[in-house]
Amino acid sequence: MTRLLRGRLLWFAADPEEAGEGAHRYVEDGAILVADGLVRQAGEAAALLASVPEGTPVEDHRPHLILPGFIDPHIHFPQTQVIASYGAQLLDWLQKYTFVEEQKFADPEHCAGNAKFFFDELLRNGTTTAVAFCSVHAPSAEAFFAEAARRNLLMLGGKVLMDRNAPEALRDTPQRGYDETKALIGKWHKRGRQLYAIAPRFAITSSEAQLEAAGALAREHPDCHVETHLCENRAEIALVKELFPWSRDYTDVYEHYGLMRRNTLLGHCIHLSARERAAIAERGSVAVFCPTSNLFIGSGLFDWRAMRAAGGRIGLATDVGGGTSYSMLQTAAEAYKVLQLQGQNLPALTAFHAMTRGNAAALGLGDRIGSFEPGRACDAVVLDTGATPAMAHRMQTVATLEEELFVLMTMGTERNVAATYVMGERASVAGAGKPDGSGATSSAGRKGRA
Ligand code: GUN
Ligand code: ZN
Numbered sequence: 001m002t003r004l005l006r007g008r009l010l011w012f013a014a015d016p017e018e019a020g021e022g023a024h025r026y027v028e029d030g031a032i033l034v035a036d037g038l039v040r041q042a043g044e045a046a047a048l049l050a051s052v053p054e055g056t057p058v059e060d061h062r063p064h065l066i067l068p069g070f071i072d073p074h075i076h077f078p079q080t081q082v083i084a085s086y087g088a089q090l091l092d093w094l095q096k097y098t099f100v101e102e103q104k105f106a107d108p109e110h111c112a113g114n115a116k117f118f119f120d121e122l123l124r125n126g127t128t129t130a131v132a133f134c135s136v137h138a139p140s141a142e143a144f145f146a147e148a149a150r151r152n153l154l155m156l157g158g159k160v161l162m163d164r165n166a167p168e169a170l171r172d173t174p175q176r177g178y179d180e181t182k183a184l185i186g187k188w189h190k191r192g193r194q195l196y197a198i199a200p201r202f203a204i205t206s207s208e209a210q211l212e213a214a215g216a217l218a219r220e221h222p223d224c225h226v227e228t229h230l231c232e233n234r235a236e237i238a239l240v241k242e243l244f245p246w247s248r249d250y251t252d253v254y255e256h257y258g259l260m261r262r263n264t265l266l267g268h269c270i271h272l273s274a275r276e277r278a279a280i281a282e283r284g285s286v287a288v289f290c291p292t293s294n295l296f297i298g299s300g301l302f303d304w305r306a307m308r309a310a311g312g313r314i315g316l317a318t319d320v321g322g323g324t325s326y327s328m329l330q331t332a333a334e335a336y337k338v339l340q341l342q343g344q345n346l347p348a349l350t351a352f353h354a355m356t357r358g359n360a361a362a363l364g365l366g367d368r369i370g371s372f373e374p375g376r377a378c379d380a381v382v383l384d385t386g387a388t389p390a391m392a393h394r395m396q397t398v399a400t401l402e403e404e405l406f407v408l409m410t411m412g413t414e415r416n417v418a419a420t421y422v423m424g425e426r427a428s429v430a431g432a433g434k435p436d437g438s439g440a441t442s443s444a445g446r447k448g449r450a
Helices: 016-023 045-051 090-106 108-124 138-150 174-188 208-220 234-243 250-256 274-283 291-296 304-309 328-340 348-362 389-395 401-411
Strands: 002-012 024-035 038-044 057-068 070-076 127-133 156-158 195-200 225-230 264-268 286-289 313-316 380-383 417-422 440-443
Touching: 002 038, 002 045, 002 348, 016 024, 016 348, 024 045, 024 057, 024 348, 038 045, 057 348, 057 417, 070 264, 070 286, 070 313, 070 328, 070 348, 090 108, 090 138, 090 234, 108 127, 108 138, 108 417, 127 195, 127 225, 127 417, 138 156, 138 174, 156 225, 174 195, 174 208, 195 208, 208 250, 225 250, 234 250, 250 274, 274 304, 291 328, 304 313, 313 328, 313 348, 328 348, 328 401, 348 401, 389 401
Parallel strands: 002 057, 070 127, 127 156, 156 195, 195 225, 225 264, 264 286, 286 313
Antiparallel strands: 002 024, 024 038, 057 380, 057 440, 380 417
C-alpha cells in the first residue's frame, strides 16, 4: 500500500550538537512517500507527486509540521494513576504512592485496561515508541506487549525485578524474576516490533542474588536492553552505599553485575562523580534525563554539559508517573529550564533532535525509527504549531523555523498533535484528530500536480 503524507517536513540526519546547521532537513512543501509502512522517500512534494501513479492517496496536512514520532526512553506503565501525587521525595514517594498503585497490576484485567489507556495517551501526545517499566507481575508485561502489538507499535519494556525493600505483594525472588523474564523474552522479544528490556528496578529493591540473576539474563540476551535507575536522589545514594558497602559508588554496583553496557538505559543520572560519568561514557550506556520528574520529586538538576564533556550518551524522557506530563514537548520545555538554572542552554533544534533521532540513537534503533531517511518506519507526528489562541497569537511574531520550534516546545502540549501515524497508518485515538480538515485525503492526479 503506497501513499503520500504532505506537509512541512522536519527531520534530522545528524546531531545538531555535532553537525550544527547541517543536521536538520526541512522541506516547506514536503511529502513522504510511504510504502508498506516504511519511508521510501521524503522530499519536495511537487517532485514526489509527479513520480507516483495517478490515484495514489495523498493525506494533506499543510500547513502543519510533520516530524518523526516522538520517542520516550523512560516511562512507567503502572504509574498512570500515580502521576501528580503530592508532597514526597523519591523513597517516600515510592512507598506512599507508587508501591500502593503497582499492586493493582496483579490483576490481568486491570493491566489490560491500563494498557489501552497508556497507548492511547502516548499516541495522543505523538509518542510512537517508548521504553517502559512494567510492574513486578508478569501479566503487566503481557498486557503491555499485547496491546502494543495490536497497535503495531515499536515498544520496549520489561517486568521489573524487585525482591527486597518493597511490600511483600511486589516482591519476586531471584529465581522467579529470572524465570518470568526468561519466559517473557522468549515470547515477546523481536515478536513483530516488540523488544524486551531486562528491568532490575534499582539497586535498592534487588538483593545481590537478584542482581546476579539480572546480570545472567543480560549475558544470555546481549541484544535485550537493560533499563534501571541511577543516582536520582541523595537519600537513595546513601542507602545504596549501606546496602553495598564494598562498592566504590552506585554506578559500580551495576558495573559489578555486568549491567552496564551500550544498550543499558540509566534513568536520571543526576548526582554523579567524575568517575561515574567516565564509567558511563566508557561503557557506552545511556544517561536518561527526566526533567519533569526531577523537578517534581525534587531530585535535582541533570548536568547535560558535564555528561557530554565526559563523552556520555544522553536520552530525554518523561518518567511518568514521577514525571508530570506524557508530552515530549513539555518534557523539552522543562529540560530547557533545568539547564537554564545551571547556566546551560538547550536550543530548539537540539531538543527536537533529542525527542526523535537522538532518542532513536540512544536506543540503538536509529536505522529503524526517528527520522524520515529511506527505509525507516513511517512513525510520525503531525503538529499544529498554532493550536491554541495563545500559541497562534505568539506565532504571529515568529520569523524563523528555530523560533517557531522553540515556542512549540515551550507552550506545546497534546493539543498541538493533529495526528499520529504508526507504520504509515493514521492512529485512531480519541482527541488525536482535529476537526480542522488536517489530513484531508485527495489523490495524486492532474489536480494534485497542478
Ligand atoms: N527509582 C526506582 N523506582 C522508581 C520509580 O518508579 N520512579 C522514579 N522516578 N525513580 C525510581
Ligand atoms: Zn523511572
